Amino acid sequence: MAQLKRKMNGLRRSPMAFGIVLFAGLLVVGTGYTAVQAAVSPSSAVSRSQEQIDFGKRLFLSNCASCHGKNAEGTLNAPSLIGVGEASVDFQVSTGRMPGAASGPQLQVKPVQFTEEQISALAAYVGSLADGPSIPDAAYLKANGDPNKGGELFRINCAMCHNAAGAGGALTQGKYAPNLMGSSEKTIYEAMLTGPQNMPVFNDANITPQEKNDIITYLKYLQNNRSAGGDELGNLGPVAEGLVAWLGMLGLIIAITIWLGAKSN
Amino acid sequence: MSNVANTQKKNGFLAGTANYVDERVGVAGILKEFGRKIFPDHWSFMLGEVALYSFLVLLLSGTFLTFFFQPSMTDVIYDGVYAPLKGAHMSIAYSSSLDITFEVRGGLLMRQVHHWSALLFVAAAGLHMLRVFFTGAFRKPREINWVVGFVLFVLGMAAGFTGYSLPDDLLSGNGLRIIDGMIKGVPVIGTGISSLLFGGEFPGHAIVGRLYSLHIMLIPALILVFLAVHLFMLVIHKHTHYSGPGKKDTNVVGYPLMPVYVAKAGGFFFIVFGVIMLIATFFTINPIWNYGGYDPSPVSAGTQPDWYIGWLDGALRLAPTGIEFMIGDYTVSTNILLPLVISLVFLAAVAIYPFVENWVTGDKREHHVLDRPRNAPVRTAIGAAGVTFYAVLWAGASTDLIATNFKMNLNQVLLSMQISLIILPIVAFLVTKRVCLALQRKDKEIAIHGRESGRIVRLPHGEYIEVHEPLDPHDLYKLVDFKDYKPTLARPNAQGKITVAARLRSSLSKFYFEDRIAPATQTEIDEAAHHAHELEVEVQKAIESAK
Numbered sequence: 171m172a173q174l175k176r177k178m179n180g181l182r183r184s185p186m187a188f189g190i191v192l193f194a195g196l197l198v199v200g201t202g203y204t205a206v207q208a209a210v211s212p213s214s215a216v217s218r219s220q221e222q223i224d225f226g227k228r229l230f231l232s233n234c235a236s237c238h239g240k241n242a243e244g245t246l247n248a249p250s251l252i253g254v255g256e257a258s259v260d261f262q263v264s265t266g267r268m269p270g271a272a273s274g275p276q277l278q279v280k281p282v283q284f285t286e287e288q289i290s291a292l293a294a295y296v297g298s299l300a301d302g303p304s305i306p307d308a309a310y311l312k313a314n315g316d317p318n319k320g321g322e323l324f325r326i327n328c329a330m331c332h333n334a335a336g337a338g339g340a341l342t343q344g345k346y347a348p349n350l351m352g353s354s355e356k357t358i359y360e361a362m363l364t365g366p367q368n369m370p371v372f373n374d375a376n377i378t379p380q381e382k383n384d385i386i387t388y389l390k391y392l393q394n395n396r397s398a399g400g401d402e403l404g405n406l407g408p409v410a411e412g413l414v415a416w417l418g419m420l421g422l423i424i425a426i427t428i429w430l431g432a433k434s435n
Numbered sequence: 436m437s438n439v440a441n442t443q444k445k446n447g448f449l450a451g452t453a454n455y456v457d458e459r460v461g462v463a464g465i466l467k468e469f470g471r472k473i474f475p476d477h478w479s480f481m482l483g484e485v486a487l488y489s490f491l492v493l494l495l496s497g498t499f500l501t502f503f504f505q506p507s508m509t510d511v512i513y514d515g516v517y518a519p520l521k522g523a524h525m526s527i528a529y530s531s532s533l534d535i536t537f538e539v540r541g542g543l544l545m546r547q548v549h550h551w552s553a554l555l556f557v558a559a560a561g562l563h564m565l566r567v568f569f570t571g572a573f574r575k576p577r578e579i580n581w582v583v584g585f586v587l588f589v590l591g592m593a594a595g596f597t598g599y600s601l602p603d604d605l606l607s608g609n610g611l612r613i614i615d616g617m618i619k620g621v622p623v624i625g626t627g628i629s630s631l632l633f634g635g636e637f638p639g640h641a642i643v644g645r646l647y648s649l650h651i652m653l654i655p656a657l658i659l660v661f662l663a664v665h666l667f668m669l670v671i672h673k674h675t676h677y678s679g680p681g682k683k684d685t686n687v688v689g690y691p692l693m694p695v696y697v698a699k700a701g702g703f704f705f706i707v708f709g710v711i712m713l714i715a716t717f718f719t720i721n722p723i724w725n726y727g728g729y730d731p732s733p734v735s736a737g738t739q740p741d742w743y744i745g746w747l748d749g750a751l752r753l754a755p756t757g758i759e760f761m762i763g764d765y766t767v768s769t770n771i772l773l774p775l776v777i778s779l780v781f782l783a784a785v786a787i788y789p790f791v792e793n794w795v796t797g798d799k800r801e802h803h804v805l806d807r808p809r810n811a812p813v814r815t816a817i818g819a820a821g822v823t824f825y826a827v828l829w830a831g832a833s834t835d836l837i838a839t840n841f842k843m844n845l846n847q848v849l850l851s852m853q854i855s856l857i858i859l860p861i862v863a864f865l866v867t868k869r870v871c872l873a874l875q876r877k878d879k880e881i882a883i884h885g886r887e888s889g890r891i892v893r894l895p896h897g898e899y900i901e902v903h904e905p906l907d908p909h910d911l912y913k914l915v916d917f918k919d920y921k922p923t924l925a926r927p928n929a930q931g932k933i934t935v936a937a938r939l940r941s942s943l944s945k946f947y948f949e950d951r952i953a954p955a956t957q958t959e960i961d962e963a964a965h966h967a968h969e970l971e972v973e974v975q976k977a978i979e980s981a982k
Contacts, residue, residue: 275844317519325605325726325733332736334605335725339736340835344844347736391519392725398536399543399719406840407606409833411720412742415554419714420562423485423555424478426706430699431478 218294226295255302256293261360275344311355313390320388337405470693475676485559488707489552496549505531506647508640525728532602547715557743571806578789580668597650608729620771749831750774810917812871819867820860875952882914882955922948
């Protein structure tokens, strides 16, 4: 026993010990990270044909490469797209944000520049460069989850920027969180998954795909069920209400008082 | 025969009842007195009435809401009809508000009527205050009634705040959190007061019940009392009237209460009620179902108070950042104290203004004829500066919505508002004063020389003149009938000393009246008329000789 102990002590002092421990440590961390990473963002299950990728590359070279670089490696003007995943490309291009019209605090939504086929080719090309979040599974885009859970998650995670009713809100220096009342299921999902522009990433460990579906369910409920109390005034809250009170109600009443006052003269 | 029956019938029940009541409470005397009360007619005199009527609507709709609202913060699981909240944990207060909204028949409409009329109540009261200010209706003998009105305005704000905090939704909870923060920002006593108010650490389980007691008992009772005093003083002072022929500080020109104003005011109540119902039917207000029950962790973007609290929220938003400092272990939250002090000073300035102006002018006369705003240029300019100051604070509460809706940079919007808060009131003061003086000069010019007729005449020696037409005496009256104050000098008192107060008063008087425009005098008008007559004779001669 004592001998074994001495032997161990000897090993610990051996010049090899540091290297062995380092290797073992790296091995554990590395495999662990890969395992977690795999669990968080499963690599694309969608099959990409080489033909589609080539088509996407041609589109990329003629439309995107001037800013993002010929191999999507990024330039001073735009970030690298290696590893951003198909979901990012699909979100940015299918909402019209990309290709960007002008640099500014935030990319603006504008009419979509590509056909669906072109968008999926572009996504396939960027997705082929490295693994990244892929286009969400249609099973989570059915808006058939629990709206109560979704509403709670929305208020805790999203409402501080997007407003409790999804009307949007201001961020610093000209940036803003957009109004969500026109967003599709897929757009909402992809935004959570990829965290475009100033939005944080809500990966699947943070908000599970089922919970994302719940949030989508809640937002779709708001989109499809307008207020029972009449016009919503853009869901902007008390500011819009105050404006209506002053200009609408008091304005109308003053017009009536002037009419009443004029009668006597 | 039928005639006799008719008169008998006419004099029968109604007259009998009237006689019965009169013999016991002397109604006839009261009616006679009140019925003969004279009120002048002008649209701007109806703004206070609008506030009064919306308060009546508030009482009616509020009573309806108390039948169904439960002010308890006990946790329940929602099981109502609003799907996205089914199964959610929430307070009874919020769940009963949702029930009023979705399950009580007419509940949503009543909620919206109550909320819209609250916004209208404070707005009409505010505009009424501005009318009183800019026409100088607060002058002797009405200074105290101005203060009563001011108290009513502040009570209106308090009623509104305690009211919209009741549903215990996310938006109202966020608002309460800000109030909690402001209270805690007060040095030494802040934390103690907060814990007293909320019954422990925020949010606790007491605040909704407490606000409810204030909202449905104490504050409306105070409003009713002050309203009674306000109207009682209105009757004692009699109503003011605008300048015009025959309208003097010693009389009131208008129509009697009975039957003209009883009919008019009664009809007007229903007009106001109708407008409120119309807006409440077609426009959502405070969609509490969107906000969810209150939970201290989430905050929603675009969280604003109702409009009348907006200027206080704006004061908080516009306070410069990073001005708080530490004394030992304690933080002095200057970022909260500064806006708090500024708001209180602003309110105090509004409350005491009539006394300040009275002190400066030293005018002990009673005033029942209103000023045209241009005829009190410095007062009007001070009012414009105050309105601008308030408006910038008010707009400050919506910096985020201004930024997103008008595609601007939030930080720049905030900075430009901070600058505007200091610069714009000064600009407003200078511009308003100049505009008033210019209008006064124009009035004086018209009073003396008459209106430009557009008739150009060439005299024999080649001169061209435009003939001015003299003014109708009715129109002239309005242009020359206003009080003229001269700046006073600081005079020594009985001990032969010029006190600091006297110096201050004299320099304020100079500030108010140094570049005043005196009204056109009769001599000036007569002289001008004489001159005009001579000219007219010359013109006629010229025309004759041309023939």
